[in-house]
Amino acid sequence: MILDLRDVRITRGQGAQRYSLVVEQLCLAAGQQYALVGPSGCGKSTLLDLLALVAAPQQAAHFRFCDADIARLWQDKRHDTLADLRSRHLGYVLQTGGLLGFASVQANINLPRALLGLPDDGSVERLAERLDITEHLGKKPAQLSVGQRQRASCARALAHAPQLLLADEPTASLDPINAERVMQLLLAQAGELGATRVVATHDERLARRCGLPLLHLAMARDADGGVTARVVQP
Numbered sequence: 718m719i720l721d722l723r724d725v726r727i728t729r730g731q732g733a734q735r736y737s738l739v740v741e742q743l744c745l746a747a748g749q750q751y752a753l754v755g756p757s758g759c760g761k762s763t764l765l766d767l768l769a770l771v772a773a774p775q776q777a778a779h780f781r782f783c784d785a786d787i788a789r790l791w792q793d794k795r796h797d798t799l800a801d802l803r804s805r806h807l808g809y810v811l812q813t814g815g816l817l818g819f820a821s822v823q824a825n826i827n828l829p830r831a832l833l834g835l836p837d838d839g840s841v842e843r844l845a846e847r848l849d850i851t852e853h854l855g856k857k858p859a860q861l862s863v864g865q866r867q868r869a870s871c872a873r874a875l876a877h878a879p880q881l882l883l884a885d886e887p888t889a890s891l892d893p894i895n896a897e898r899v900m901q902l903l904l905a906q907a908g909e910l911g912a913t914r915v916v917a918t919h920d921e922r923l924a925r926r927c928g929l930p931l932l933h934l935a936m937a938r939d940a941d942g943g944v945t946a947r948v949v950q951p
Contacts, residue, residue, distance in 0.1 A: 719783060741948070761934060777791070783880060810884035825873055
């Protein structure tokens with residue numbers, strides 16, 4: 718298993734302002750893919766941050782990622798080890814792309830490899846070719862269209878061959894034709910690497926067209942007026 722969670726909880730706020738995310742059980746094997754769906758404000762981004770090891774759970778009976786005991790690492794405040802796991806094994810596509818405006822597209826894509834000290838093996842160029850942005854490698858992000866920037870962001874998330882790819886509404890700002898194209902390209906390239914994929918999206922029809930099983934976040938109002946969201950894995 719790449720990810721194995723049991724009885725994991727994040728809580729923010731109190732009383733009627735309380736929000737809790739509960740993962741009773743979630744198991745993701747190498748190469749599996751899911752679309753994370755749910756109503757607006759249900760906590761899709763919170764769950765992705767939990768899986769990306771940037772949001773600390775208040776409760777975690779069992780939380781393992783790539784054979785590391787994440788629950789213990791958070792408990793022992795081993796932020797250095799958590800950061801190393803993120804940089805080596807995770808790729809994250811942000812909704813806004815998150816590209817560095819002062820750097821070229823090529824430098825942006827190569828960033829995770831450069832931070833890890835990985836050699837130039839042609840990965841950046843191959844990804845750019847497959848995502849159809851080769852001719853834009855020398856440009857700055859501001860010179861690209863929204864769709865091109867998202868493809869560059871996808872390439873950056875995959876450049877270091879991560880074991881887990883997370884994407885937060887990667888097609889939300891795209892028209893339907895470009896949305897499906899970007900989604901298909903992202904999933905195909907991640908699949909070639911054997912990466913496990915979790916893509917948060919508000920578009921269930923797009924997820925189904927792309928062959929993604931659905932991972933639901935179901936919300937319920939509790940007696941104290943707060944809200945609890947629970948992960949429902951098929």
